[in-house]
Amino acid sequence: MRCYLMRKGHIASVAILTLGAPDDQLIAEAKALFKECAQLYDGFEIWDRTRFIFRFPPEEDNPPKT
Numbered sequence: 001m002r003c004y005l006m007r008k009g010h011i012a013s014v015a016i017l018t019l020g021a022p023d024d025q026l027i028a029e030a031k032a033l034f035k036e037c038a039q040l041y042d043g044f045e046i047w048d049r050t051r052f053i054f055r056f057p058p059e060e061d062n063p064p065k066t
Contacts, residue, residue: 001048003030005041012041027054 001017003026015033017026026046034044034056046053 001026001046001053003033004045004047005034005037006043006045007041009042017046023053030054031056 001019001021003015003017004011005013005015015030017029021029030044030046034041043056045055
């Protein structure tokens with residue numbers, strides 16, 4: 001699973017999360033990671049290949065297509 005750290009709407013960095021973990025664990029892991037480096041990034045997205053899992057902050061008006 002990948003956590004894409006975003007800056008100004010673009011991927012600025014990528015972190016690999018625990019493989020095979022449940023979605024709620026991945027979200028908690030990504031939130032902890034983001035908390036450590038929030039001054040560098042605007043948000044993050046979690047993806048499992050083509051499956052969208054979570055976005056922070058949420059973009060309610062334009063959800064991704066899965």
